[in-house]
Amino acid sequence: MNSTDVESAVMMKNMGSTSNGAPLFNEEMVRSELEEIVGMDHVSTERSDRLVYSCDWFWLPQMWLDRGERMPVPDYVVHPASPEEISEVMRIANTYDIPVVPWGGGSGSQGGALPLYGGILMDVKRMNEIIEIDETSLTVTAQAGINGQQLEWALNEKGLTLPHYPASANCATLGGYLAPRGSGTISTKYGKAEDLVLNMEVVLPNGRIIRTPKVPNHAAGPGFMNLFLGSEGTLGTITEATMQVDYLPETRLFRALLFDDLSDAIEAGRRVMTGRLDPTVIRLYDPTETGERVKKILGEELEGAYMVIGFDGDEDLATLQEEKAMAIFNELGARDLGRKPGEKWWERRYDFYYPPQNLKFPWMYGTTETVSTYSNCKQIYHEQKRAVEEGYPEWDIRYIAHFSHWFHWGTGMYSRFLIEDPPDDPEEAIRLHNRVWNTAITAVMENDGMINEHHGVGLKLARFMRRQYGEAWPFLETLKDAIDPQGLMNPGKVGFGR
Amino acid sequence: MIENVIDTTEYCRHCLMCRHVAPVGHVTHRETLTPHGVAQLVASERRGMIEWTEDTVQALYAFSDNGDSRAHCVTSQPLGEAIAAARSEVVAQDKAPPVVYELHDKLQRWENPHEAAEPEPPTGEGDVALFVGDDATHLRPSTLEAALALLQAVDIDPVLIGRGRSNGFLASSLGLPSTAEALVRATLQELAESGASTLLVLAPGDYFAFGQMSDERLGIPWPDDVELLEVTQLLAQKMEEGAIGFSQDASGGPHAYLDPTHAVRVPSHYDPARQLAGAVYPDTDRVELFWRNGRAHPSGNLAVQFTSPDVADQLTKARLKDAQSVGAKRVLTADPGSLHHLAHHASSFDVTVEGLFETLAARRS
Numbered sequence A: 001m002n003s004t005d006v007e008s009a010v011m012m013k014n015m016g017s018t019s020n021g022a023p024l025f026n027e028e029m030v031r032s033e034l035e036e037i038v039g040m041d042h043v044s045t046e047r048s049d050r051l052v053y054s055c056d057w058f059w060l061p062q063m064w065l066d067r068g069e070r071m072p073v074p075d076y077v078v079h080p081a082s083p084e085e086i087s088e089v090m091r092i093a094n095t096y097d098i099p100v101v102p103w104g105g106g107s108g109s110q111g112g113a114l115p116l117y118g119g120i121l122m123d124v125k126r127m128n129e130i131i132e133i134d135e136t137s138l139t140v141t142a143q144a145g146i147n148g149q150q151l152e153w154a155l156n157e158k159g160l161t162l163p164h165y166p167a168s169a170n171c172a173t174l175g176g177y178l179a180p181r182g183s184g185t186i187s188t189k190y191g192k193a194e195d196l197v198l199n200m201e202v203v204l205p206n207g208r209i210i211r212t213p214k215v216p217n218h219a220a221g222p223g224f225m226n227l228f229l230g231s232e233g234t235l236g237t238i239t240e241a242t243m244q245v246d247y248l249p250e251t252r253l254f255r256a257l258l259f260d261d262l263s264d265a266i267e268a269g270r271r272v273m274t275g276r277l278d279p280t281v282i283r284l285y286d287p288t289e290t291g292e293r294v295k296k297i298l299g300e301e302l303e304g305a306y307m308v309i310g311f312d313g314d315e316d317l318a319t320l321q322e323e324k325a326m327a328i329f330n331e332l333g334a335r336d337l338g339r340k341p342g343e344k345w346w347e348r349r350y351d352f353y354y355p356p357q358n359l360k361f362p363w364m365y366g367t368t369e370t371v372s373t374y375s376n377c378k379q380i381y382h383e384q385k386r387a388v389e390e391g392y393p394e395w396d397i398r399y400i401a402h403f404s405h406w407f408h409w410g411t412g413m414y415s416r417f418l419i420e421d422p423p424d425d426p427e428e429a430i431r432l433h434n435r436v437w438n439t440a441i442t443a444v445m446e447n448d449g450m451i452n453e454h455h456g457v458g459l460k461l462a463r464f465m466r467r468q469y470g471e472a473w474p475f476l477e478t479l480k481d482a483i484d485p486q487g488l489m490n491p492g493k494v495g496f497g498r
Numbered sequence B: 001m002i003e004n005v006i007d008t009t010e011y012c013r014h015c016l017m018c019r020h021v022a023p024v025g026h027v028t029h030r031e032t033l034t035p036h037g038v039a040q041l042v043a044s045e046r047r048g049m050i051e052w053t054e055d056t057v058q059a060l061y062a063f064s065d066n067g068d069s070r071a072h073c074v075t076s077q078p079l080g081e082a083i084a085a086a087r088s089e090v091v092a093q094d095k096a097p098p099v100v101y102e103l104h105d106k107l108q109r110w111e112n113p114h115e116a117a118e119p120e121p122p123t124g125e126g127d128v129a130l131f132v133g134d135d136a137t138h139l140r141p142s143t144l145e146a147a148l149a150l151l152q153a154v155d156i157d158p159v160l161i162g163r164g165r166s167n168g169f170l171a172s173s174l175g176l177p178s179t180a181e182a183l184v185r186a187t188l189q190e191l192a193e194s195g196a197s198t199l200l201v202l203a204p205g206d207y208f209a210f211g212q213m214s215d216e217r218l219g220i221p222w223p224d225d226v227e228l229l230e231v232t233q234l235l236a237q238k239m240e241e242g243a244i245g246f247s248q249d250a251s252g253g254p255h256a257y258l259d260p261t262h263a264v265r266v267p268s269h270y271d272p273a274r275q276l277a278g279a280v281y282p283d284t285d286r287v288e289l290f291w292r293n294g295r296a297h298p299s300g301n302l303a304v305q306f307t308s309p310d311v312a313d314q315l316t317k318a319r320l321k322d323a324q325s326v327g328a329k330r331v332l333t334a335d336p337g338s339l340h341h342l343a344h345h346a347s348s349f350d351v352t353v354e355g356l357f358e359t360l361a362a363r364r365s
């Protein structure tokens, strides 16, 4: 099949076809209906758009394109300007049974925004207005398509900050922060994106526009907003959100430490958290990542487990908190490397994600991050590392990990496998990729971890959802069926089929 | 050069990290017209997955090439240079938009895209030269007149060179490197003949063209013995020394200095230009645009004004909307090309557009 054949085959599959193979209705008709809603300039069936919107930040489609293979493409790329327009687009989708895939910044690493079954790719970036900054309640209300860094700059102009600092703020959108339940660098103190949201506006699959209650903490019935957090576009399109913001802190203190032993370092982090010392960040690198990436990016050659801890806010308080944490670290035998390397880490914290430090093709990689209680996290780390490193001796897998999002009860572990010389054949590469993932996720699930902490499920982890949820999975499927009976929203993601 | 192009687009197609400052992506909201999208197209064409067709070429030519992506790239990838080189391949294959070939003809014949008129010869010899360029000659002569009046006030009577000639950026950005080279060389020839040891320029775009682009994209190094300086920098220095002063006008309401096209490529532009604006309009009345300094977005005076005029208009309008939304009643900028585009749309935004040099010249005390 040539590329055009592939595209039209996908389209016919999506739109249905008559028994003799002719499309039930033609592309132009739907296109003109969409144009009536959003305007001619905001619907595209151009080849350039179809190609670019066929790939998000998941390794698999990137690799596929890298090797000159084609991904399923959307039939229509639509840019709505309001929830009302999205509602109208949903009416068309319902009428003709066309899949709809919400797209924010396309920076998701799980394949969540891929138009697997073609259909309407709904890029929400035209909806990028800040509606209100409430300087009394410290909230910002903005449309879901606003770019994270642009929102942050706007808040900074008023001395405020949205304390969700993902490494992808430059490219992700507010809706994209919430849909997969993201975490930022300072989530340990300020919470995940889901902890920062007060309320949301959502367009349901049937086109109805709903709003969750103004505040999330109440006793007026079930908190259904949570349904949309983590739904990754499978239950509706988030169009607006009110987020809690903070004053830009008066002070930020960082310090670096070195532990001989990773277990002691995890224990140190646990004591800081259970002692409610309220650190802004605890970033703890395992010895391999300390030796490789900390060296590469911060230029420090160290052996052991490297930790950066930060405190912010009122200077006196932050200083006291830091003192108390240092007492714990001393007790556990940490070497204090001082402020400078801690500050350097903060300045360079995002460099870990960019080329050329970051992953590049033809490498194969996957971020097998997870979250679990303190009772399980060490076991998960050792099990996952062993299984991944020892399971594929012929592929010389490198495994690195850091612990980055800490809770009172446990911690998130950001682990990654990396194969510098994967199979040339793309299909073979995918098979290997999936096998390594199976290994890594099995180690997580067997030790009571969650299959993901902040990147979401998307396509990548969809196949693990049934096992993750066990008896509760049919309940989630029932919810999906009730909210989206035609299965239009983002089919094939989060474990929900088409 | 071509090897660099491949490397750069290979990095950029999987990197989304300059999205927040991508000006065309910001006004069109199309992923395809962001740096990563355009890089993806180039990389895909090289793999035979797409061809250069009207649609894909249009997207390739919608890239702004104003420096924002590189200014915000953690690894300083020269994407603008890469896209210019990719465009030159498209030109060679006869697949560029027809307007590119029309412009090529004009640039070769008239050395500017605006008027069927050859450049005027330089005005003589001297220690200081001023590159006039095509925008100040054909689109906004008042900027040149005002700049000259200000320079005379500080006892500088520059030799005028490049009178009506493009600085070479347009040709380079369109993918016409040999024409760009000819334009730059013609100006350097005039500079050498003038005997000047300082070349003044009116706008960051000229500073970039001579100070960086010609070396990086065309392999023409800047002469070691000539200092390149923006007029804004020189005047701000003279003002600080007390050699020139201005009377203040407190009547006009809030004003903003608008960093012109290419300003992100010349960070030394930001402060002097604001100091000068502050000499005429009180600092208490100054507001700052959202898209300013290191994240300044361009007006429409880029190659897109010819290849995607709608995108150029959207960029210009976005600047005015920015000014409007921060409450500015007037915006000032130094660059004649930016001024030309801004002035065209100003009335729709209830904002007055003023040339920095024109305003300064009118208020010299």
Ligand SMILES: Cc1cc2nc3c(=O)[nH]c(=O)nc-3n(C[C@H](O)[C@H](O)[C@H](O)COP(=O)(O)OP(=O)(O)OC[C@H]3O[C@@H](n4cnc5c(N)ncnc54)[C@H](O)[C@@H]3O)c2cc1C
Residues within 6 Å of the ligand: A056, A057, A101, A102, A103, A104, A105, A106, A107, A108, A109, A111, A112, A113, A124, A144, A145, A165, A166, A167, A168, A171, A172, A173, A174, A175, A176, A177, A178, A179, A180, A181, A182, A183, A184, A185, A232, A233, A234, A236, A237, A238, A239, A353, A354, A454, A455, A458, A490, A493, B016
């Ligand atoms: C370099 C890099 C670093 C990263 N670092 C982090 C990090 O530190 N923390 C983190 O949490 N993530 C990180 N990510 C992953 C990713 O950027 C985040 O998940 C991000 O929040 C996704 O936002 P987006 O707007 O790009 O969403 P997209 O990729 O466009 O979409 C992600 C999913 O959400 C759905 N979606 C998007 N918008 C909406 C909407 N308005 N309504 C309903 N569904 C929607 C999509 O359908 C898709 O399923 C990183 C990614 C990159 C490339």
